[in-house]
Amino acid sequence: MPFDLIQGAAVIGQSGGPTAVINQSLVGVVEALRGADAITGILGARNGVRGMIEGRFVDLSACSSETLEQVAITPSAALGSSRDKPDRAYCEKIFEVFEQRNVRYFFYIGGNDSSDTCRIINELSDDAGYELRCFHIPKTIDNDLVGNDHTPGYPSAARFVAKAFMGDNLDNASLPGIKIDIVMGRHAGFLTAASALARQRDDDGPHLIYCPERPFDPERFIADIDRVYSSKGRCLVAVSEGIANAEGEFISAMMSGAGEKDAHGNVQLSGSGALGDWLANLVKIELTPKGGKPPRVRADTFGYLQRCYPDASDIDQAEARAAGAKAAEVAMSGDKDGSIAIQRISSHPYKSALKVLKLTDVAAKTKHMPDEFITDCGTNVTDKFIEYAKPLVGALPAVGRV
Numbered sequence: 001m002p003f004d005l006i007q008g009a010a011v012i013g014q015s016g017g018p019t020a021v022i023n024q025s026l027v028g029v030v031e032a033l034r035g036a037d038a039i040t041g042i043l044g045a046r047n048g049v050r051g052m053i054e055g056r057f058v059d060l061s062a063c064s065s066e067t068l069e070q071v072a073i074t075p076s077a078a079l080g081s082s083r084d085k086p087d088r089a090y091c092e093k094i095f096e097v098f099e100q101r102n103v104r105y106f107f108y109i110g111g112n113d114s115s116d117t118c119r120i121i122n123e124l125s126d127d128a129g130y131e132l133r134c135f136h137i138p139k140t141i142d143n144d145l146v147g148n149d150h151t152p153g154y155p156s157a158a159r160f161v162a163k164a165f166m167g168d169n170l171d172n173a174s175l176p177g178i179k180i181d182i183v184m185g186r187h188a189g190f191l192t193a194a195s196a197l198a199r200q201r202d203d204d205g206p207h208l209i210y211c212p213e214r215p216f217d218p219e220r221f222i223a224d225i226d227r228v229y230s231s232k233g234r235c236l237v238a239v240s241e242g243i244a245n246a247e248g249e250f251i252s253a254m255m256s257g258a259g260e261k262d263a264h265g266n267v268q269l270s271g272s273g274a275l276g277d278w279l280a281n282l283v284k285i286e287l288t289p290k291g292g293k294p295p296r297v298r299a300d301t302f303g304y305l306q307r308c309y310p311d312a313s314d315i316d317q318a319e320a321r322a323a324g325a326k327a328a329e330v331a332m333s334g335d336k337d338g339s340i341a342i343q344r345i346s347s348h349p350y351k352s353a354l355k356v357l358k359l360t361d362v363a364a365k366t367k368h369m370p371d372e373f374i375t376d377c378g379t380n381v382t383d384k385f386i387e388y389a390k391p392l393v394g395a396l397p398a399v400g401r402v
Helices: 022-033 048-053 065-072 088-100 112-128 154-174 190-198 218-232 251-256 274-286 314-333 383-393
Strands: 008-014 039-045 057-059 103-110 133-138 178-183 208-210 235-240 297-301 337-347 350-357
Touching: 008 022, 008 048, 022 039, 022 065, 022 103, 022 314, 039 048, 048 088, 088 103, 088 112, 103 112, 103 314, 112 133, 112 337, 133 314, 154 178, 154 190, 154 235, 154 314, 154 383, 178 190, 178 274, 190 208, 190 235, 190 383, 208 218, 218 235, 218 274, 235 274, 251 274, 274 297, 314 337, 314 350, 314 383, 337 383
Parallel strands: 008 039, 008 103, 103 133, 133 337, 178 235, 178 297, 208 235
Antiparallel strands: 039 057, 337 350
């Protein structure tokens, strides 16, 4: 082994919302670490950082190849996840456990906050003069990690959204009316935009798409739906849960009146159908002719269904596995810290490569949909987005028509 590699245990954790491919990354790390002279043990932290401070670990070295392969293709976080958002004091407790167990390699699979946890622990080890290699492995269905063309978890969730809208479009065409679907995405509209992949013909829905990158105006929303409904006799709408007004206030939080917050201090958006219900009621009130019959309006909130649906994108599975393996390989090569990123080389044919970024370049930052992906009117996506997303989700079912 290289002279500068210190011997010690490796800890792997999973954080945040589970995905269809987060276990591929887990297995990628384990496989790449097996047999490495520097690794004295491979420990999986139960429930992320919470399990680390409580000393709850599972010996991943003892898992058979058959077990690991089955885990890899299984959605959700096999080790359990955590919504804790560690500050420096919290990370100091983790670092104490690492010192006690001679942990010298740390791999954390997660999103923005997970990369920040890696950054803090890395800084603590540097300050203490304790050699510890810390690597962040990307994961988030929101697709909002900077430095990444896309993140593991997004292609599979986008595939779910596209297929769900295909089905809902067929339903809406059979029994015409106004249908509103609420899709995950707090600040980034990539997942909501994936609904556009459902279209196979010019009159297919979604007919309107609202992403959080554009201010949401309820009056304009009603006018948009009225225009489409009057023209087509039906209207299928994709709305991001993170839509906000021009002042940046979440419509969901304003309408629910609750202001409930999650463990990270963020306004809770995914745990309620309030936004869909409010929008549907608004449409029904505004588009009911005086003395006439209200239009047929329905709303669904996809919520957590998007995260772990067992129909993962092939590309997503391969890249998630490769990202985990890359983190382990880089650690074994002597690098001390970093965040793995997927970068696109070409779309035709699709090809990507993995790169190591500085933790400080990724930690606690958010990527948004670029302007070139959203139409000027803000109610649709462009061909550039379709070109971007289509190869990620894989082939979709063909739809017949008589």
